[in-house]
Amino acid sequence: MSAPAVESVLTETPAALSQELKSHTAAAHMAAEDSTFVADLMGGTLDAAALVSLLDQSLVIYRALETALAAHTGHPQLGPFIDSKLARVAALEADMAHHHGADWEAQLADGRIVIVPATLAYAEALAAMGRESIEFLLAHHYVRYMGDLSGGLIIARMVQRHYGIADEGLNFYAFPEIEKPKPYKDGYRELLDTTKFSRAQKDAILDFAAESFELNRAVFVDLDAARKAAA
Numbered sequence: 363m364s365a366p367a368v369e370s371v372l373t374e375t376p377a378a379l380s381q382e383l384k385s386h387t388a389a390a391h392m393a394a395e396d397s398t399f400v401a402d403l404m405g406g407t408l409d410a411a412a413l414v415s416l417l418d419q420s421l422v423i424y425r426a427l428e429t430a431l432a433a434h435t436g437h438p439q440l441g442p443f444i445d446s447k448l449a450r451v452a453a454l455e456a457d458m459a460h461h462h463g464a465d466w467e468a469q470l471a472d473g474r475i476v477i478v479p480a481t482l483a484y485a486e487a488l489a490a491m492g493r494e495s496i497e498f499l500l501a502h503h504y505v506r507y508m509g510d511l512s513g514g515l516i517i518a519r520m521v522q523r524h525y526g527i528a529d530e531g532l533n534f535y536a537f538p539e540i541e542k543p544k545p546y547k548d549g550y551r552e553l554l555d556t557t558k559f560s561r562a563q564k565d566a567i568l569d570f571a572a573e574s575f576e577l578n579r580a581v582f583v584d585l586d587a588a589r590k591a592a593a
């Protein structure tokens with residue numbers, strides 16, 4: 363009776379990377395979701411300017427992320443994840459023009475559009491680590507794009523309801539080339555699970571993903587502090 367049990371222990375299939383990522387980052391996800399800025403934004407106690415400031419930060423972050431990713435499109439492990447259907451920079455630039463006007467790029471350059479320190483730190487990390495670590499980049503790819511295809515869609519619905527922001531200013535949350543997020547996310551998880559990574563690579567991806575949530579949470583903390591300082 364005991365032989366099959368021993369055998370099943372010895373041959374136990376390791377958890378799939380998609381599952382490991384989800385469980386390894388579950389606490390960090392809750393912390394990000396529960397951060398004051400996100401909770402207030404979702405609860406309707408902020409205003410359209412708060413959402414616009416979040417979009418401003420997102421532009422700086424995605425410019426750094428997508429610039430770093432563009433250098434790795436041919437990488438055998440990371441390359442297949444990089445998909446123009448996910449790209450957010452053009453959508454964010456359209457949102458910038460909608461909210462700030464045609465000269466938004468000048469406003470960003472001279473500081474009229476405020477970028478908080480945590481955003482700059484996040485963008486710097488993406489530029490520096492993105493050059494040398496595909497595990498780092500995959501972790502950030504997962505946290506940002508899977509998040510945008512999940513909670514991002516909920517955030518869009520809520521801010522539209524609370525603050526009456528027009529669709530033309532919420533391109534960031536729309537994926538016109540991805541008809542249904544669910545099958546896309548299923549395909550993404552399958553790619554995570556079928557791509558061959560060493561155990562050391564997987565461990566690095568898990569740790570970088572948890573760290574990515576922290577870098578994102580730090581942006582929410584700074585946005586909350588900036589609002590309170592301005593009030």
Ligand code: HEM
Pocket residue numbers: 380383384391394395400404504505506508509510512513514516517547575578
């Ligand atoms: C109000 C804030 C948020 C809400 C309501 C929310 C909600 C959700 C929901 C419902 C899912 C599950 C989707 C599914 O299994 O198909 C999800 C997944 C996810 N979210 Fe969030 N989220 C929020 C904030 C964030 C933030 C700030 C990040 C990262 C910066 C993030 C990253 C992710 C990721 C990476 C997943 C995919 C987990 C997986 O299946 O592996 N979320 N979110």
